Amino acid sequence: MATIRARPAPSGGDADLSDAMPAEATEDRRVNDTMLLDAALEAFVEKGFHGTSMRDIARRAGTSVSHSYYYFPSKHHILWLIVSRICQVLLDELAVVEAEAGPAPDARLAALVRAHVLLHARAQSESFVGNSELRSLHPQDRPRVIEMRDRISRYFRTAIEDGLREGRFRSTEPAAELTLAVVTMCTAVAGWYRPGGGTTPEDLADHYAGMVLRMVGATS
Template structure:
């Protein structure tokens, strides 16, 4: 059984690698397939057979790698959030000291992740309700971690007088949710490339926290 928390301690690999291929190729194929088809049809609208077919295997194989359809979803969402939080923290590490740069960095990481992993993002927004209580708690906790990062960056900027938003937490939430929502409207064949979306959202986010240029 694949367990997501099997982190690779001491591994020097740069975690910027956004795909975390499992050691077991079949399990990885199943996860990829599940993301694809669940994002389109929803958790309950997707049958185990659908997932297996999309991964090129049989339904019984899925149960060889995952305890249940539920567990597959939980691992899916958990990994996605791990990647999001890791990318955001890493961006912050590289961002230097300027509050504006720091906000730009986490907006970049957050928006880019939701553009690149559009389907995981939509799953994360709509299928939390399909999780068992235990997994839900874990996932919500990691979601909160990400939200706290944004709050911290905004509050730091305010404390240092660089941002003057009167309600830093609300501004942070405003920004986070808008940045998450890119996954709901972005189309690869649309007018804006991801780089440009990121740039524009960075500036709007700075406006939203009252950064005075």
Template sequence: MNKRSPETTLIRDSGRGNEAAILNAALQAYGEKGFNGASMRDVARGANTSLSNLYNYFPSKSHLLAELLRRANSELLARTTAAIEAAGDDPVAKLRDAVKAYVGFVVDHQTAALVAISEVRYLTGEERSRVVDARDRTQSLFEQIVADGARTGVFATPYPKDAARSIVSLCSAISTWYRPGGRLSKKTLGEQHARYALALLEAPLTP
């Protein structure tokens, strides 16, 4: 797995020692080498800290991965929730802005988005459950919008829950192929995917 692009820093310094540097180094290592290929020594080297100090913060690679995905899910959820709340009551506007927010997150944090869909399989037990639950909260936002629109006749799809899941998958998959500097800007990519989502829901494609 290769790191795809320069992008917005996911973990910012909160004054908790080397934690932010460690998490960002872990994200880079997992993005470049995958969970299995990256070592705790790689992370310590990337964070410019000692291996023993790294273990003071995180006891294992899986703990690091779980915390990274928790942070990523938290930011994605916050962005999407804010976009939906600002869109008003119209399901079409809510869906369009939710998709744009999701796409914006993927473009800004492509490595984190890619790690989230490709490396979560390495988590087990309570760590995996917490990450999956957090991811499901974001999906539930889309499910609620689609359900409301289907109930009121704005969305004609007979498969609202399946359609919502497909929209989330469509957005997250951008992390696997997006290239910065290509023909699609973040704005254009968001608008296109909002249109794709509304077409999937058999909704009016108003500007």
């Protein structure tokens, strides 16, 4: 299980106290956070959010329920952290690869597709939970995650719109539908890709980039 780490905005206005903690306490908290988040991720993949209890998470992490609540106020908070982190990691990666790709829409779109596929092939559990448990997020957290997902889609839509406007893409389909198709097919990788099956994440990412360029009718 490839666990992705990032620092999201806190849920429900919780303050980040790590800067005020002694170094040893900060490291202890980080270790316990990681153990519990990994245990929760494993449980959510296996049993789903609603089929998982804080007792399940604590047992998998080898600790007590009260200890779990000391680090995380609720199961919903844990879900928010898992989902928001994978979204933020993807947003950060898309920003980097888009900047590195340069202004050409085809190069940008190919780079975005590669990054999207690579993340979903390497962090399948986080990606699976992020997509399957969106409905289970606390009502105050769901709009924030949807906004992050909209920002992810916007990278792809902007590249596609630019390509269509500049005549580099010759698809007759609307940019909105092309964007939905591209993001959906990239996201789906997390559900079926199996490491060790003969195709590396890098090979898969390159293959998908080529498929997407053909789908939008790239001319270069």
